Amino acid sequence: MIPSDHFVRFYNEVFKFLDEKKGLQAYYEEISRHQELHCLELFRSKGLQGVYDYYVTIRKEENCDLDLILNGHELILKMNKCPSLSKALDNDAGACRKYCLHCPGWTCGIYRKAGLYQVYALMGLTNPQCCEWIYDDLKLAKAKYRELAAVTPRDELFASFPPPA
Amino acid sequence: MLRYQENNELHRDFHGTTNTTLNYIAEHYGEEALKTILRKTGHDVYKSIREKLEKGDASELIEHLTWFFHREGAEFNLSVRENEIRFECLECPAHKHLKKLGLKISPFSCLQTLEVNKGMCEGTPWVASVEHLGDDHCVQVFRKKAAR
Numbered sequence: 001m002i003p004s005d006h007f008v009r010f011y012n013e014v015f016k017f018l019d020e021k022k023g024l025q026a027y028y029e030e031i032s033r034h035q036e037l038h039c040l041e042l043f044r045s046k047g048l049q050g051v052y053d054y055y056v057t058i059r060k061e062e063n064c065d066l067d068l069i070l071n072g073h074e075l076i077l078k079m080n081k082c083p084s085l086s087k088a089l090d091n092d093a094g095a096c097r098k099y100c101l102h103c104p105g106w107t108c109g110i111y112r113k114a115g116l117y118q119v120y121a122l123m124g125l126t127n128p129q130c131c132e133w134i135y136d137d138l139k140l141a142k143a144k145y146r147e148l149a150a151v152t153p154r155d156e157l158f159a160s161f162p163p164p165a
Numbered sequence: 166m167l168r169y170q171e172n173n174e175l176h177r178d179f180h181g182t183t184n185t186t187l188n189y190i191a192e193h194y195g196e197e198a199l200k201t202i203l204r205k206t207g208h209d210v211y212k213s214i215r216e217k218l219e220k221g222d223a224s225e226l227i228e229h230l231t232w233f234f235h236r237e238g239a240e241f242n243l244s245v246r247e248n249e250i251r252f253e254c255l256e257c258p259a260h261k262h263l264k265k266l267g268l269k270i271s272p273f274s275c276l277q278t279l280e281v282n283k284g285m286c287e288g289t290p291w292v293a294s295v296e297h298l299g300d301d302h303c304v305q306v307f308r309k310k311a312a313r
Contacts, residue, residue, distance in 0.1 A: 001259045002206070002277050003233035005171035007179035009210045010203075014186055017194075017202050027189060034185040037266065038178060061176040092168065093209035 008087040015096040024098065028105030035106055036113070043114035047136050048075040051116065074144075075134045082128040089126065100125050104132075108160035117141030118160035121152050167228055168213035175236060180259040181266050187273040199273060200280050207284020218289035223250060226285065226307065234258065248309040253298075260301040270300075278305060 002010050018024045042050040052070050055077060059066045065081035084103075088095040104120040111118045111134065119141055120132040135141040142164045148157055190199045208215060214225045227245060230252045234241050237258035244251040263270050275295065282293035282305060296304040 001180075001234075001237075001254075001257055002183055002281060003171075003237060004175050004177050004179040005233060005236065006169065006210070007176075007183055009169075010183065010206050011186070013202050013206045013210070014190065017190075017198070021194065023193070026193075027186075030185065030189050031182060034182060037181070037268075058176075061174050061178075063173045087169075090169070091210060092212035093206070 008084050009091050009093060011102070012088045012091065012096050012099060013093060015099060015102065019096060019098055024101065025105070028102060029109060031102070032106040032109035035110060040110055040113060043110060043116060047114075047116065048073070048134060050114075051075055051134055073135055073137045073140055077132045077134070079128075079130045082130065085125075085128040089128070095126070097125060100130065103130070104158035104160075107132075108158065111160045116160075118158075119144045119148060120158040120160075121148055122156040122158075124156070167225060167232060168211075171233075171236070177237070177258075177262045178266070180262045181268055183259070183277065184263055184268055184271045184274065187271040187277060191271075191273050196273070196276075199276065203277055203280035204284035204287070207281035208287050209284075211281070211285045215285050215287065215289060218286060218291050221290065223291070223307065226250070230305070250307040252305040253303070254305070255302055257301040257303070275303065278303070282307070 015024065018027050039054045042054055046053065048070060052068055052075055055066065055068055058064065059068070063083045064079065067076070067078040067080065069076040069078070085095070085099055088099045100122050108118055115136070117135045117138050118132055121130060123129045133141070133144050135144070138161060141159070141161060145159050145163055187199060190202060214229060217223070217225050227243070227250065231243060234254060239258045240255040242253040260270055260274065275297065279293065279295045286293045286307065290310050291307050292310055294306045294308070296306060298304065
């Protein structure tokens with residue numbers, strides 16, 4: 001058994017293998033389907049409040065330094081210290097250079113199915129910080145995307161919807 | 166002393182993601198590819214355990230097994246002899262959690278234990294094997310090769 005505590009370091013080795021095979025995207029989609037078990041119904045039925053509730057549990061169980069800010073049609077998940085990338089970096093096997101991409105990779109499909117809109121900004125793949133904004137209103141999500149696109153490197157900004165021009 | 170010292174909250178749902186990943190890799194890339202990843206995980210991630218085993222020191226391996234299975238709430242028996250370590254887990258905590266989630270246990274689930282352990286032992290005087298005593302009950306065995 002790989003201990004739950006060490007799953008991240010196994011995941012990191014899986015990413016290295018799949019990156020060489022150009023198979024990361026298909027794997028993220030599989031993980032997204034698996035994660036539906038844990039959160040899709042909650043997100044669909046309770047919207048942003050459901051996402052908030054899910055991440056309150058994740059924050060505790062995964063030992064995240066995470067701020068959750070729910071403001072009407074906007075939920076902000078500000079990760080001050082990501083335990084997952086921190087473990088991948090604190091690792092004798094070394095971190096996969098694309099480690100952080102799994103997070104928008106699996107979550108965007110869930111948000112799409114739940115009728116929510118995600119904008120995700122990484123802050124460098126060696127920095128265990130990131131921020132995502134989730135909306136139940138596409139107009140607000142597009143506005144946030146435009147605002148961030150002006151100041152964020154293209155490869156660090158993700159959206160769960162077709163990005164506006 | 167453990168290289169990785171986790172002692173805070175536990176997110177057992179990671180067993181579910183591991184289960185999905187084992188199936189995914191085996192189905193899309195084959196069982197040998199899965200073995201390669203697991204063995205590399207054992208070899209590279211647990212470099213500290215492996216390097217100690219090379220020098221004949223099994224202390225971190227023993228601490229690793231007892232600490233992380235304790236954290237997962239497992240019942241286990243440990244037997245340590247000069248040339249053999251036997252770690253019997255009476256009910257695999259990963260399987261227990263997968264059942265709780267209602268997930269079908271991957272046919273490759275037990276492979277993770279064997280191949281990760283083999284990776285830890287690569288290039289050392291130790292050989293890893295697993296004796297299966299039931300679906301969720303096994304003994305992880307580390308045996309020292311006879312000196313030539």
